[in-house]
Amino acid sequence: GESVGLHLPTLSVQEGDNSIINCAYSNSASDYFIWYKQESGKGPQFIIDIRSNMDKRQGQRVTVLLNKTVKHLSLQIAATQPGDSAVYFCAQTSGNTPLVFGKGTRLSVIA
Amino acid sequence: SAVISQKPSRDICQRGTSLTIQCQVDSQVTMMFWYRQQPGQSLTLIATANQGSEATYESGFVIDKFPISRPNLTFSTLTVSNMSPEDSSIYLCSVERFSLAGSYNEQFFGPGTRLTVL
Numbered sequence: 490g491e492s493v494g495l496h497l498p499t500l501s502v503q504e505g506d507n508s509i510i511n512c513a514y515s516n517s518a519s520d521y522f523i524w525y526k527q528e529s530g531k532g533p534q535f536i537i538d539i540r541s542n543m544d545k546r547q548g549q550r551v552t553v554l555l556n557k558t559v560k561h562l563s564l565q566i567a568a569t570q571p572g573d574s575a576v577y578f579c580a581q582t583s584g585n586t587p588l589v590f591g592k593g594t595r596l597s598v599i600a
Numbered sequence: 601s602a603v604i605s606q607k608p609s610r611d612i613c614q615r616g617t618s619l620t621i622q623c624q625v626d627s628q629v630t631m632m633f634w635y636r637q638q639p640g641q642s643l644t645l646i647a648t649a650n651q652g653s654e655a656t657y658e659s660g661f662v663i664d665k666f667p668i669s670r671p672n673l674t675f676s677t678l679t680v681s682n683m684s685p686e687d688s689s690i691y692l693c694s695v696e697r698f699s700l701a702g703s704y705n706e707q708f709f710g711p712g713t714r715l716t717v718l
Contacts, residue, residue: 523707532692532709533643535601578642587633587658588707590643 501597508566510594512579515560519581523588524553524564528575536564536577566596574598602627602695604710612716613683620679621713623693628673630705631696634666637712638689646691649676683717690714 502508514522520541525533539546539553539562546553552565562579576595580588603626613619623632632649647668648656655668670676680687693710 525709530711530714532604532711535706535708587645587648592642 498592499595499597501599502569504571504598504600505568508564508569508573508596510564510566510577510579510596512562512564512591513560514562514579514581514591516581516583516589517557517560518583520584521582522553522555522562523580524551524562525578525580525590526573526575527578527593533578569596569598571598571600601706602629602697602708604693604695604708606691606693606710606713608713609711610714610716612718614718615684617683618679618681619683619715620677621691621693621715623676623678623710625674625693625695627697629695629697632670632676633694633696633707634668634676634678635692635694635709636689637692643692646678649678680715683715685717688715688717 523538524536526536527533537546537548537551537553539555541557544555550567554563564577566573574597576593578593579591582588605624607622611619634646635643636646637643645658646661646666647658649668649670650656651670651673657663665681667679678691690712692712694707696705696707698705
């Protein structure tokens with residue numbers, strides 16, 4: 490079946506540095522990928538998405554990279570701030586199938 | 601984005617009882633979903649709440665344990681029946697809405713209901 494996993498369960502980053510969160514997926518039919526941020530006591534919040542016809546997409550301070558050859562997805566956060574501390578999930582879907590979530594990475598920003 | 605509210609935000613319940621969680625969204629949406637997030641874990645889809653028909657359950661989840669209603673396009677309920685401590689979890693409502701910017705639907709999440717079963 491489908492699975493989405495992460496390489497690093499926890500990540501500590503110095504404030505101001507860049508953060509990179511990685512995600513591997515197994516379903517080559519997946520064509521839409523999303524990164525969510527979940528702060529303590531809240532529901533997941535949409536950060537950025539990317540379709541399979543792209544390999545890079547940029548938002549405000551965030552960039553998502555997609556490597557379909559090795560089925561790898563990453564989220565880069567520039568100039569990491571204390572407010573970025575949260576758990577980050579990647580999720581994937583293909584067409585009308587429900588989202589499949591990865592295990593999550595906890596990002597801790599050290600001031 | 602869609603504004604989603606859930607009631608209750610948290611509850612502590614006794615073993616063997618049932619709890620109904622409500623989800624209200626501020627606009628009509630195509631799809632509504634219920635997820636479970638156990639402590640320190642990722643999100644697992646319980647079911648898709650279908651308007652006007654029975655919910656579609658994922659493997660490992662059954663209607664007798666998690667009955668779901670969706671009477672209209674903005675409201676749904678999830679009941680956790682005959683609870684046990686293993687049901688302690690966060691239950692999240694999610695909605696999907698068609699994005700005018702693309703051909704895919706955007707999915708948003710409510711704040712969650714934190715359930716503790718003693």
